[in-house]
Amino acid sequence: MLFDQYNPLKKKVLQILDNEGQVINKTLEPSIPDDVLLKMYQTMTLGRIADIKAIQFQRQGRMLTYAPNMGQEAAQIGPMAATSDNDWLAVSFRELNAMLYKGVTLEQLFLYWYGNEAGSKYNDSVKVLPVNVPIGSQISHAAGLAYAAKIQKKDEVVIAYIGDGGTSHGEFHEGINFGAVFNVPMVIIIQNNHWAISTPRAKASKAETLAQKAIAYGIPGIQVDGNDTLAMYVATLEAIKRAKLGQGPSLIEAITYRMGPHTTSDNPKIYRSDEEVEAWKEKDPLKRFKNYLLNKKIITQASDDALNQEYNQLVLSTFKQVEDSGLVSLEEVFNHTYQEMTPLLKEQYNDLKKYEETEGR
Amino acid sequence: MLFDQYNPLKKKVLQILDNEGQVINKTLEPSIPDDVLLKMYQTMTLGRIADIKAIQFQRQGRMLTYAPNMGQEAAQIGPMAATSDNDWLAVSFRELNAMLYKGVTLEQLFLYWYGNEAGSKYNDSVKVLPVNVPIGSQISHAAGLAYAAKIQKKDEVVIAYIGDGGTSHGEFHEGINFGAVFNVPMVIIIQNNHWAISTPRAKASKAETLAQKAIAYGIPGIQVDGNDTLAMYVATLEAIKRAKLGQGPSLIEAITYRMGPHTTSDNPKIYRSDEEVEAWKEKDPLKRFKNYLLNKKIITQASDDALNQEYNQLVLSTFKQVEDSGLVSLEEVFNHTYQEMTPLLKEQYNDLKKYEETEGR
Amino acid sequence: MALLNILEAVNKALETEMQKDPSIVVYGEDAGFEGGVFRATAGLQKQFGVDRVFDVPIAEAAIVGSAIGMAINGLKPVVEMQFSGFMFPGYNQIVTHVARFRNRSRSKYTLPLVIRMPYGGGVKALEHHSESLETLFAHIPGLKLVIPSTPYDTLGLLRSAMRDPDPVIFMEPKRIYRAFKQEVPDEDYTVPIGKAKVVIPGKDITVVAWGAMVREVESALKLIENDNISVEVIDLRTIAPFDRETIVESVKKTGRLLVVHEAVKSFGPGAEIVATVQEKAFYYLAAAPKRLTAPDITVPLPKGEHHFMIDPKQIALEIRNIVSMKA
Amino acid sequence: MALLNILEAVNKALETEMQKDPSIVVYGEDAGFEGGVFRATAGLQKQFGVDRVFDVPIAEAAIVGSAIGMAINGLKPVVEMQFSGFMFPGYNQIVTHVARFRNRSRSKYTLPLVIRMPYGGGVKALEHHSESLETLFAHIPGLKLVIPSTPYDTLGLLRSAMRDPDPVIFMEPKRIYRAFKQEVPDEDYTVPIGKAKVVIPGKDITVVAWGAMVREVESALKLIENDNISVEVIDLRTIAPFDRETIVESVKKTGRLLVVHEAVKSFGPGAEIVATVQEKAFYYLAAAPKRLTAPDITVPLPKGEHHFMIDPKQIALEIRNIVSMKA
């Protein structure tokens, strides 16, 4: 059991791939089917390109705020590959890669960050909760999803994400404790990317690891190299197994790094050094996973070049489409407060409609 | 260091006195001056009598709601005896004994439970926060008091109490984490009395001990026999020492039991067995401490009888006084919303005054 | 027919709906084994099992947050806040999520859930056990807020709340939980959300109240029996979205309005009713619409609470005052 | 004299008060090292050290709760909620403690503290970054609520807030943080809490606004320059306790009232102002007092936000409408 072997009090960090993508822990190397490995890599690649472009679009004044994922792809794709279609995903707000993997479309994601609620209306079969801005509050949603799965005997596990900063929040505590008390099928993944906007990890907690917070809830915890896709995969797989066996939640701390700014409104140069950022470039999760797949001959440099070109185009055309979608209609803005508009809302809607028709807006 | 020796993961519980008040851990027996031992015992005795009488008064329809302390005296008096006059106390709502020890008068306590805010206007020198009803919210008050002490270089430590049920609350998490991050001089004492109204300790957390929650905050924790006044004393003393050395907060789990109902509105027979209650009678903290003092010849059975008689009278006369205090005036009810009444409040006050004068109330 | 008080009506609504709808789950602090500190959920765990009726850790944010997850994943949670004064830790979830999931996801995720809570003063309780917090829910788009004043309405409205496709806050006037009994039909019935009830028709003045205040108004009428004032009493029943039509029509008829509520005055629920009425019926007003409310202070502890509570004599005086004003 | 925008005025108020009063501490999420996401606290940590200006864990309840403890133990905390939409987790502490410690302890423990937060829409932000939550503070006895609309008032009011013996919620209209600059005196001055300001005197209609809406009203006046309507514009500045006298006197003079606010309408701040005016000036009213507010929906994301925001043309239309009504 990995969670025993890597009990957070032992101060060990689970790692399988080194910085060059060589397997350094052969016994733990998972046997993932080639097509899954490929999907993982493709999603990471798409995520990376989308991320870089989104920042560019924003700099060009075409995109609104955006919260970059760069550097955190492994912490998202490894776990998602360990899930099945039945499983739920409750995100925070920096999980573009995970959402893509679970079936949210790039168009929807761009539409959301472009400032349109329609971007959170995922396709019917997609079991992902919308981007969750109030820090920590998604954890109890996950616990509730998982409770419902449990008592309805659905074969579902819920994966919930949170940041290092988010672990300080009361909502984190209550949600995870609730899930633990009811032994629900849930896996909580902390993306410890070392920063909460400008606030360093040290200000989130005096605890040496965030994984050891598991002990407070009587559940297993583990620290994982969050830039190692395979390590994240195996840790999550074991947590999911535990959940399916009725053993309750597990906590995974993914040690990773936010390579970009907090959001496009943030200037990280104010609070962190270039050296720190440079050092983390060595551990780039995409490079590591790419090398692994090159070594396994699942991809080639040529296939990768083609993929990159294809995705570059895809990202550009998708964003163009989103940009062309324009403004949200008055009706859409009023239509989803309740199933039916109340008489008062109807009145307000009609008044505004009349005003906008005659006076424009 | 006790906190190392009794690290909660070792599953040991600190105990010095056995159920009969015999010292079973000679090396840890503290040397408390006789007058302090006596004050401790007297306060416990007064607390016990006040408690029993308060319930009687309530049954007679003379007292409002009251939250009994019986069985938890050691968990309150041990720690308070370890504090100095400088130190602060932030209570929950079941700490009558601790409050008495720190200088809140019995009259004030009765007045509070009798339904009069004046009962929370403690004497100037008393450094105790008022009864705090919203579960868990006192912990961050304590952290703030301690932060202020720290940066103003005051020689103060803050003791905060919470119940087992309260540890589930987000407010507990945030307050303790805040204190830990800033390394403030604070000691958090969980009175694990096994019940939160009708909800058993098991529903508060899946963790085997509540003391191990300390690990989540990177601070030391310890499980203590909460019905053992000496054990509670030495654990708190060490925590206070750590705090004064700038080593930050500590967490103490006092294993104890609520012998009475949750409050006078509660009927515990609905949710717990008589056997459970009976078993805990064996561990009565007052009996244990009394025997210890008898053995040490600090009290005699005769002196104790006299004390009991005196306190019986005191409690009766104090309550009588409180009862005679009657209703709160309109002015008092309006006078403390702001330092000065706003014009609107003045208007509302005058209107009501006129109404009450002409129509009575 | 069964003779029930409000508390029993709550219990019966839960019981009968749970029998019909297996997706309903009921939980809250002490709401499971012992059936709640007021016993509103008594007997349900025995009947429906611990999976559907259960105690939870003391954690209001998690109570509300988990209900959101459950509602999304096929259940219909009816959760209890032990007292409305303790809902604040869950208020973040209520405002930022309960009220918004439908809109945020453009109706992909909807939240059929109910949050019950006893509220109001006059029960000689500790601090935080007596507040009237209607405004804090009524002001939030996406929430509905229902407050019954009789056993019949409690049963019918709580059923409607449970059948509503959107989240409903259900505040229960605990002061009259056991104050009186009423015959209620055995067969299934509902009372619609969003409809006020004209309790007593009249033509000189409209008095709007809800919860425990409805009875206080009724008591006040006895004090002015011989005054020859015809009072129309309206029980609002749904605070949000409230039944503007019934109230505005009534005031158009009477020309006078008094709103009576337990909440403090400033920025309270009465202000909205008064503002709406003068927007919609300004030219019909014979006197300034008035509010009789608690003063703008924290609810006093019991020994001072009488200064805070509204009594029938005050209501009677206020009615006389307003009616005496020349048109 | 210095030429400052509102953000700079906030910063200057903090700086000058901290220089005078060593008990002031300033903290919040990212408020220390980088000086806040809006840079309202920029430079303060450098000047006053990490003990007095610091970053904290993401935990709004602890931010507010610790401020309570500090205020009781000799400090004067000025804390920042990063956005008003994220104050909800701290709302429990605000309502159950900040507003109540004085009363609860019969003035043994008082809380001289300030809770600052940027609020309001129109900045094309993510969800929860645009709400206007005045009501949620104004309705709570024991709190004061201040909202400035100019750099001069910001500096003067924030100083008053820091010198107030009681807790003050200080909401900052972030939309106009950098919208314009104003000369402010170098010497110490304050603007009193509880006093509204007649920005433009007039005699046909009273328009009450605050925060970013004051400028929108001013823009509206330009659109009706040639309409020969004399508008009295009042900047409320303190929402609670608000300056009833100035408003009521104004409406007694003009006979007409329009309240403009960014908050949603129902049970919103405008209702109280309307209700108060008609209670106090009913016989002076020439037309029904009106509210121009956001509709009762969740603030839309940026691509739909224009439907939600109030624009000067709407205000102009509404003024014309009200004035055109026969007395």
Ligand SMILES: Cc1ncc(C[n+]2csc(CCOP(=O)(O)OP(=O)(O)O)c2C)c(N)n1
């Ligand atoms: C309750 C709440 N408070 C404050 C914020 C503002 N905020 C947005 S992101 C963020 C930092 C989050 O840090 P972390 O949890 O480490 O996640 P990361 O941004 O690193 O992914 C803050 C404070 C918020 N969204 N919600």
Ligand SMILES: Cc1ncc(C[n+]2csc(CCOP(=O)(O)OP(=O)(O)O)c2C)c(N)n1
């Ligand atoms: C935030 C909040 N939620 C609910 C309550 C109601 N309540 C009062 S005491 C209590 C149980 C507390 O249990 P525990 O923390 O174990 O303390 P004990 O009563 O055993 O001393 C509850 C739920 C409250 N006071 N505050």
Ligand SMILES: [Mg+2]
């Ligand atoms: Mg982070």
Ligand SMILES: [Mg+2]
């Ligand atoms: Mg307990």
